[in-house]
Amino acid sequence: GAVVSQHPSWVICKSGTSVKIECRSLDFQATTMFWYRQFPKQSLMLMATSNEGSKATYEQGVEKDKFLINHASLTLSTLTVTSAHPEDSSFYICSATSGGVEAFFGQGTRLTVV
Amino acid sequence: DAKTTQPPSMDCAEGRAANLPCNHSTISGNEYVYWYRQIHSQGPQYIIHGLKNNETNEMASLIITEDRKSSTLILPHATLRDTAVYYCIVRASLGGSARQLTFGSGTQLTVLP
Numbered sequence: 001g002a003v004v005s006q007h008p009s010w011v012i013c014k015s016g017t018s019v020k021i022e023c024r025s026l027d028f029q030a031t032t033m034f035w036y037r038q039f040p041k042q043s044l045m046l047m048a049t050s051n052e053g054s055k056a057t058y059e060q061g062v063e064k065d066k067f068l069i070n071h072a073s074l075t076l077s078t079l080t081v082t083s084a085h086p087e088d089s090s091f092y093i094c095s096a097t098s099g100g101v102e103a104f105f106g107q108g109t110r111l112t113v114v
Numbered sequence: 115d116a117k118t119t120q121p122p123s124m125d126c127a128e129g130r131a132a133n134l135p136c137n138h139s140t141i142s143g144n145e146y147v148y149w150y151r152q153i154h155s156q157g158p159q160y161i162i163h164g165l166k167n168n169e170t171n172e173m174a175s176l177i178i179t180e181d182r183k184s185s186t187l188i189l190p191h192a193t194l195r196d197t198a199v200y201y202c203i204v205r206a207s208l209g210g211s212a213r214q215l216t217f218g219s220g221t222q223l224t225v226l227p
């Protein structure tokens with residue numbers, strides 16, 4: 001299957017700082033990327049849908065000014081958690097699709113805010 | 115997208131077949147059944163999908179009932195590395211349109227040595 005690479009795999013940051021997470025489709029062009037968040041022992045929750053060249057669509061309850069998404073190319077989307085706080089500590093996962101029936105997921109980023 | 119119901123957990127002996135059920139009684143005609151799994155602290159991995167016919171690939175088999183209201187994912191010879199949360203997802207495939215996957219709580223499969 002297609003490969004989606006997420007970087008970094010884990011990050012620890014101080015409260016109040018910003019963290020950028022990258023999601024790359026390595027062998028296909030991803031017209032759409034999705035960002036999910038997963039808290040311990042819970043399922044994945046969709047945060048936003050990112051389309052190349054246009055503004056991301058955020059799910060209800062997700063602050064667009066806090067979670068900045070940029071999808072500047074067909075192979076890269078970034079999620080920036082601004083002014084991170086301990087409650088933002090979570091497992092962030094991206095997925096990418098070229099419009100086919102399958103969605104491919106990155107390996108996830110474990111964010112810990114201290 | 116139709117709602118799915120899965121048992122919260124199942125155990126399976128190593129080397130035996132693991133049969134994971136999923137109920138999707140409100141599925142509509144254009145909705146596919148997808149299965150993904152998530153090994154601890156990793157991103158979900160696609161396993162298989164189907165519309166109404168049974169499907170098989172190198173990872174698993176998918177059996178969909180004739181009325182399409184339920185399905186079973188079969189891992190023919192489970193190994194310890196198959197221990198994961200398995201998600202059954204129903205979603206319409208709209209040709210070139212990309213749609214997100216909505217994850218339920220899934221089934222925690224534990225393969226026992």
